Amino acid sequence: KETKVAKAKAGASYDIALRNTENGVVTRFPPEPSGYLHIGHAKAALLNDYFAHEKYNGTLLLRFDDTNPSNEKQEFQDAIVEDLALMGIKPNKVSYTSDYFDELYDYCLEMIKTGHAYADDTDKETMAAQRMDGIPSQRRELSPEESLTRLEEMKKSTPEGLRWCIRAKISFDDKNKAMRDPVIYRCNPTPHHRTGAKWKIYPTYDFACPVVDSMEGVTHALRTIEYRDRNPQYLWMQDALKLRHVQVWDFARMNFIRTLLSKRKLTKLVESGVVWGWDDPRFPTIRGIRRRGMTIPALREFILKQGPSRAVTLFDWALIWATNKKYIDPVAPRHTAILNKDIVKATVSNAPAPYTEEKPRHAKNAAVGMKTVAFSPDVVLEQVDAKSFKQDEEITLMNWGNAFVRKITTDSATGNVTHLDLELNPQGDVKKTEKKVTWLATEGPELVPVELVDFDYLLTKDSLTEDDVLEDVLNYNTETRESAVADSNVAQFKEGDIMQFDRKGFYRVDRAYTPGSPAVFFNIPTGKAK
Numbered sequence: 001k002e003t004k005v006a007k008a009k010a011g012a013s014y015d016i017a018l019r020n021t022e023n024g025v026v027t028r029f030p031p032e033p034s035g036y037l038h039i040g041h042a043k044a045a046l047l048n049d050y051f052a053h054e055k056y057n058g059t060l061l062l063r064f065d066d067t068n069p070s071n072e073k074q075e076f077q078d079a080i081v082e083d084l085a086l087m088g089i090k091p092n093k094v095s096y097t098s099d100y101f102d103e104l105y106d107y108c109l110e111m112i113k114t115g116h117a118y119a120d121d122t123d124k125e126t127m128a129a130q131r132m133d134g135i136p137s138q139r140r141e142l143s144p145e146e147s148l149t150r151l152e153e154m155k156k157s158t159p160e161g162l163r164w165c166i167r168a169k170i171s172f173d174d175k176n177k178a179m180r181d182p183v184i185y186r187c188n189p190t191p192h193h194r195t196g197a198k199w200k201i202y203p204t205y206d207f208a209c210p211v212v213d214s215m216e217g218v219t220h221a222l223r224t225i226e227y228r229d230r231n232p233q234y235l236w237m238q239d240a241l242k243l244r245h246v247q248v249w250d251f252a253r254m255n256f257i258r259t260l261l262s263k264r265k266l267t268k269l270v271e272s273g274v275v276w277g278w279d280d281p282r283f284p285t286i287r288g289i290r291r292r293g294m295t296i297p298a299l300r301e302f303i304l305k306q307g308p309s310r311a312v313t314l315f316d317w318a319l320i321w322a323t324n325k326k327y328i329d330p331v332a333p334r335h336t337a338i339l340n341k342d343i344v345k346a347t348v349s350n351a352p353a354p355y356t357e358e359k360p361r362h363a364k365n366a367a368v369g370m371k372t373v374a375f376s377p378d379v380v381l382e383q384v385d386a387k388s389f390k391q392d393e394e395i396t397l398m399n400w401g402n403a404f405v406r407k408i409t410t411d412s413a414t415g416n417v418t419h420l421d422l423e424l425n426p427q428g429d430v431k432k433t434e435k436k437v438t439w440l441a442t443e444g445p446e447l448v449p450v451e452l453v454d455f456d457y458l459l460t461k462d463s464l465t466e467d468d469v470l471e472d473v474l475n476y477n478t479e480t481r482e483s484a485v486a487d488s489n490v491a492q493f494k495e496g497d498i499m500q501f502d503r504k505g506f507y508r509v510d511r512a513y514t515p516g517s518p519a520v521f522f523n524i525p526t527g528k529a530k
């Protein structure tokens with residue numbers, strides 16, 4: 001249902017285009033199956049999909065970049081497929097870098113034989129320091145024969161082999177540090193979730209990506225801007241192997257305040273139990289923001305509207321939630337909830353005997369349907385409202401009419417209102433009252449117990465620096481839960497429904513009502529400060 005809306009809306013064209021598209025467009029989304037997709041990945045996925053399927057009549061490939069068995073799992077792979085479907089993205093073909101391990105290995109041999117790569121056993125720290133300072137490795141001039149012998153050891157992951165890696169022989173002192181002999185193959189004895197124990201060596205992303213992009217017929221490779229320094233290296237690999245060039249199109253990485261967008265860090269929070277799971281409503285995963293009430297058309301609009309900007313931006317969540325509100329406000333049915341905390345009973349004189357009436361669930365959109373509103377002389381109101389009333393003040397009971405406040409009974413110890421006597425004034429003008437309050441009839445259809453849940457950011461700092469320790473910047477108080485009663489219609493909501501409680505805000509049903517346990521509603525931010 002949601003997918004259709006997404007496509008219909010996105011028929012609008014955005015300010016983004018590719019160059020050299022005369023001979024067709026093939027794009028690819030290359031996630032590593034090492035976690036669930038987050039909103040940053042959504043940007044990459046939606047851009048690739050937009051170019052392939054809407055702007056140009058092209059092809060979208062989904063390629064799992066599964067070259068590091070230590071991080072990757074089938075569970076993540078399945079979740080990525082599901083989440084793309086949820087976003088309305090249908091790849092024309094699914095592949096895996098691991099489909100090409102044989103070819104990649106042959107290309108590695110070729111690189112060594114043609115003098116474009118060498119085996120190296122320089123330890124990690126020294127290698128990093130040498131690359132930083134532009135110093136050649138002592139193994140740089142190793143002969144192809146010698147390098148191939150080392151590769152054989154690597155392939156078997158012998159103790160000797162494990163000490164070695166293969167590096168491209170590009171430059172040891174290029175101004176661009178990405179060109180300083182990057183590693184193209186490394187050992188990893190961990191079994192792979194697809195190829196099992198067949199391989200104990202794996203290509204790096206720097207090597208596999210340009211090779212497989214070229215082999216699979218990709219025409220335009222979309223990469224986040226922080227890879228820009230690696231673009232010459234990407235093209236160098238294709239030249240070294242006489243492979244077809246692929247055009248690189250850079251786009252800005254997306255970041256949000258108080259939000260982690262790194263699978264590694266998100267995994268840490270899942271594993272340490274700080275959140276409920278990958279679909280936690282406080283998480284920036286597709287599942288998380290969806291569970292919080294984000295709609296797919298809003299996500300799509302927000303991302304594609306950013307256009308071709310290459311500035312790395314730190315977004316405020318307010319912007320995307322405001323976009324979301326545009327989509328939910330016209331269709332969210334309106335209902336009433338009264339917080340149980342300090343609930344105030346009131347008697348309405350001059351009111352007819354209990355009765356019900358069918359009323360629209362949305363004042364401006366008849367298509368949203370009807371609800372049953374109950375009226376009775378016995379009603380409940382909220383303490384904050386009751387406390388604000390003055391003797392004989394005329395107020396409005398929303399969706400009913402005006403009433404005079406005839407008697408306010410308070411508890412002298414707490415100052416709380418314990419009972420109100422109201423007198424209905426059918427002639428009163430609802431436009432003239434200052435206070436319009438929500439209320440519920442306590443006679444008639446049974447009220448529904450609900451929990452209203454709101455969330456705060458997981459981080460206490462807008463953006464983190466390298467020195468920040470995750471544990472120190474975590475917000476450990478991120479959930480507020482209040483119990484309330486709601487009008488009888490609320491019993492019919494299903495998980496995933498989006499609605500509004502008058503004067504409280506928009507909510508998404510996280511758990512439907514079942515007799516004996518309250519329905520659970522998550523507050524949907526609208527971009528406004530509370």
Ligand code: ATP
Nearest residue numbers: 030031032040041043044224252253254261262263
């Ligand atoms: P993470 O650090 O979260 O694991 P990644 O870049 O390592 O991110 P991949 O699965 O390798 O994750 O990335 C898939 C695609 O998503 C890549 O094209 C990558 O550039 C893009 N991507 C990842 N994070 C962001 C982001 N914050 N904004 C835009 N694109 C992103």
Ligand code: MG
Nearest residue numbers: 031032065205
């Ligand atoms: Mg990655």
Ligand code: MG
Nearest residue numbers: 261262263264
């Ligand atoms: Mg990363």
